[in-house]
Amino acid sequence: MSIDDRALPLRERKRIRTRRALADAALRLFTEKGFAATTVEELVDAAEVSRSTFFRAFPSKEAVAIEAETELWTGYLDALPDRALTGTVLTALRDVLSDTAAALPADWDERYIATRRLALTAPSLLGHIDYARSGVETQVAEQLTAKLGLPEDDLRCRILAELATTAWSIAGRGWVAADGAGGRADLLERLHEAFAAVPHALRLST
Structure with missing residues (x-):
């Protein structure tokens, strides 16, 4: 404890x-x-x-199976209201998510890796994770809209909320595939790299 x-x-x-x-x-x-x-x-x-x-x-069984995932997103949602939004909003979301992940218990790494591997064996778990993340994105978008004083139909907050979870997904998948090599520090480095790639990806053209 x-x-x-x-x-x-x-x-x-x-x-x-x-x-x-x-x-x-x-x-x-x-x-x-x-x-x-x-x-x-x-x-x-x-x-x-x-x-x-x-x-x-x-x-449900699905909910207890993804508790490690839930810990991350609950912490993220709890921390966001107290974070002052200065500068680029996507960077602020990165910092909240990074700080949340860094503060998780030491045993979370092993539990998260086991959870993600388990999800690959059960389609209902993947669906539950996607559903839960969509709910997180909705709440983040609502918080951003309120903080920034934007109209409810402004799409930018929803896009930013989804970009943040997408960056996490990319970082997390790579980290789990590497069996958590490098520990939490490597996960956070991958997360920062994923966020840094977003503006470059948006400017990519042929």
Whole structure:
């Protein structure tokens, strides 16, 4: 448990511990048995909680399977409201996403790599990840629109929100394919390279 966790009320600390226990058990069982072959009953038995406790923590098997992914995007969305938007907006999004990734727990690397590999074996997980990221993009676009005082139908904020998640996808895929070589530092370097390539890609012509 981190220092920040210890500062939380007891009820919240218990909720976080239960959520982590379920996510750890799920990732282990899904990796060993396969996503489709593992039941919710097996998950709750492994984590020593009730079925109702599971569904209070997660709405579905897909949600618990991608908890490492959710940690990243939850942190990103939580950090964005407090970030002053000065200079290029895309650079600000890069910095928020980079800072969020850098602050994740040390064990997140291994869990994220395992999650992404698991997703390749289960189409429903890939669909769930895409759906979750689309929701993140919508929230980011709404926050940018409000911060910048732009009309709701201004497409630029949605485009920027999607470019940010696309840059993450490209960086993350390369990092996972390399088995996380170089650790978190390499992931962040790949992320910065992906963002840096965006303006060059937009100017590319034949």
